[in-house]
Amino acid sequence: METGPDSLFLTPVLLLLCLHSSSIRFEVLGPTYPIVAVAGDDIILPCYLKPNISAEDMTVDWLNLDFLDGRVFRYQNSKIIREDQIPSYRGRTSLYEEELWRGNTSLKLTRVQGTDEGRYKCFIKAKSWYDDFTIQVLVEAVGSKPVVSIEGHREGGMGVLCESEGWHPQPELVWLDSKGVHLSAGPPEIHRDFKGFYRVKQHVIVQETDTNRFTCRVQQSQINEKMETEIHLPSELFDTTPWRMTFIVLCCLGAVTVIGLALAVHWTHLASDELRGHYFETIRRHAVDVTLDPDTAHCKLILSDDGKQVRHGELDQVLSDNGKRFTNWSCVLGNVGFSGKFYYEVKVEGKTEWTLGVVIQSINRNESFIPMPNNGYWTVELKDGECTANADSPVTFTPREGPQKVGVFVDYEKGQVSFYNVEDRSHIYSFTDCTFTEKLYPFFNPGGSDSIPLVVCPVDATD
Structure with missing residues (x-):
C-alpha cells in the first residue's frame, strides 16, 4: 500500500491525540485515615493525582460536606476563585501552587478551629474527566482551666459556679468533694461559640464540711484530657453555726419559747460579733x-x-x-x-x-x-x-x-x-x-x- 505525504503527516497527530486522551484519565488519592488537628495549629489535607500529571489547567475544588454550600477553596483557570467561599475559611486556605504541575492538590488550612471538623472532598475536574476523594478531619482542643465563682447562700448551703471554655469535642463537667465523691449538681449548660469551641458551666450547692474543699473537673474522654480547679470556702462564708446551735438546743429542750429562741439567737450573735471584733482589733x-x-x-x-x-x-x-x-x-x-x-x-x-x-x-x-x-x-x-x-x-x-x-x-x-x-x-x-x-x-x-x-x-x- 502506498503511503502519501498526507498520511505521513496525520499519523503522528493521531498518535498525539491518543496519548493526550489516555493521559487525561487520572485518580484522585489521599489518606484513608482521619486527619487529627489540634486547635490553633496549621494542617495539610493531602490530595494528589495518579499518575502525577499537571493540575495547573484543571479545576481544584475543596468542599466541606457538612455545610450546605460547602466550598472551602477553588482553583480554576489558573487562579484562585474567592466567590462563594464559606466565610469562616477566608484567609485560612491555600494550595501549593508551585507543585500543581506534578499533581499535588493538597490543601493547607491554618489556625484550625472547632467548626473545621468534618468530611472534606478533594474534587478535581479536567475538560473530559473528573474524580474525587473524601478525607475525615477531627479537631481536638483542650479548654481553659475551670474558673470557680461563689454565688452566695442557696437553700441552706453555698452556691458555687464552675465555668470552662475552649473545648472540642464537647466536654463533661463534674463536681467532687475532698474525697473525690461526685456531688449532685444542677444540669450543665453547654454553649458553642462561632469558632465551634464548647463552653460548659454548672451550678452546685455545697454544704459545710470538715475541709470545705471542693473540686470542679472538666474532662474530655475522647482526647483523654482534663482540667480541674480546687476551691476552699472559708467557714465564715457559710455563717450558719449560730442558727444550727440554736436549732439543736431547740430540739433538745423541746419547749423553748419564742422569746427564749430570740434570746438564744441574740446572745449567740453577740458572742460571735465580740470574738470577730476582738480578732479584728488584734490585726489592726x-x-x-x-x-x-x-x-x-x-x-x-x-x-x-x-x-x-x-x-x-x-x-x-x-x-x-x-x-x-x-x-x-x-x-x-x-x-x-x-x-x-x-x-x-x-x-x-x-x-x-x-x-x-x-x-x-x-x-x-x-x-x-x-x-x-x-x-x-x-x-x-x-x-x-x-x-x-x-x-x-x-x-x-x-x-x-x-x-x-x-x-x-x-x-x-x-x-x-x-x-x-x-x-x-x-x-x-x-x-x-x-x-x-x-x-x-x-x-x-x-x-x-x-x-x-x-x-x-x-x-x-x-x-
Whole structure:
C-alpha cells in the first residue's frame, strides 16, 4: 500500500491525540485515615493525582460536606476563585501552587478551629474527566482551666459556679468533694461559640464540711484530657453555726419559747460579733504607715502631694523612664516593703472599680501580665459590682455589702494575705499557704471607670 505525504503527516497527530486522551484519565488519592488537628495549629489535607500529571489547567475544588454550600477553596483557570467561599475559611486556605504541575492538590488550612471538623472532598475536574476523594478531619482542643465563682447562700448551703471554655469535642463537667465523691449538681449548660469551641458551666450547692474543699473537673474522654480547679470556702462564708446551735438546743429542750429562741439567737450573735471584733482589733495593731511611691506610678495615675491618694487621669503624663515604673497597667506601689505581720486600710467609698493587695518587688512592670500568686501578686479587685480574688484559679463572688474601706493584713511567716470590710469587720477573702521569699509591697490600682481616688487611711485601733 502506498503511503502519501498526507498520511505521513496525520499519523503522528493521531498518535498525539491518543496519548493526550489516555493521559487525561487520572485518580484522585489521599489518606484513608482521619486527619487529627489540634486547635490553633496549621494542617495539610493531602490530595494528589495518579499518575502525577499537571493540575495547573484543571479545576481544584475543596468542599466541606457538612455545610450546605460547602466550598472551602477553588482553583480554576489558573487562579484562585474567592466567590462563594464559606466565610469562616477566608484567609485560612491555600494550595501549593508551585507543585500543581506534578499533581499535588493538597490543601493547607491554618489556625484550625472547632467548626473545621468534618468530611472534606478533594474534587478535581479536567475538560473530559473528573474524580474525587473524601478525607475525615477531627479537631481536638483542650479548654481553659475551670474558673470557680461563689454565688452566695442557696437553700441552706453555698452556691458555687464552675465555668470552662475552649473545648472540642464537647466536654463533661463534674463536681467532687475532698474525697473525690461526685456531688449532685444542677444540669450543665453547654454553649458553642462561632469558632465551634464548647463552653460548659454548672451550678452546685455545697454544704459545710470538715475541709470545705471542693473540686470542679472538666474532662474530655475522647482526647483523654482534663482540667480541674480546687476551691476552699472559708467557714465564715457559710455563717450558719449560730442558727444550727440554736436549732439543736431547740430540739433538745423541746419547749423553748419564742422569746427564749430570740434570746438564744441574740446572745449567740453577740458572742460571735465580740470574738470577730476582738480578732479584728488584734490585726489592726499591726498597722503600718503606707505612702505611695511616685517612681512606680503609671503615667495615667495622679498622686496627691502627700502620697496618700491616687486616681486615674485622662492624659498620659511625661514621666522619666526609671525602670521601676509600671508601663502596661495603671498601678502604683507603696514606697516601703514589709515582712512579718503588717496591716493597712484603703478608702474605696464611691468607686466602681479597684484592685488592692501586695506584690513582690521583682514583678515585671513592663509587660502584660496576669495578677496571680504565681506571678508575685496577691490581690482582690472590684468590678461591675463583683469581687474577684485573683488566685491562680480566680474566685469571683458578690459581697453582702460593698465595702467602703478595705483592710489588708499580711502574716508573712504564716503565708497568709487577708482582706476585710473595715465597717462591719467582716472577712472578704484570704490567700493561704503562700510562700514568700521577698519583701511585700502594698499595691494599688484605682481603675479607669471613675475619677474617685483610692485613699490610704490612718488606722486607729480604737475605731
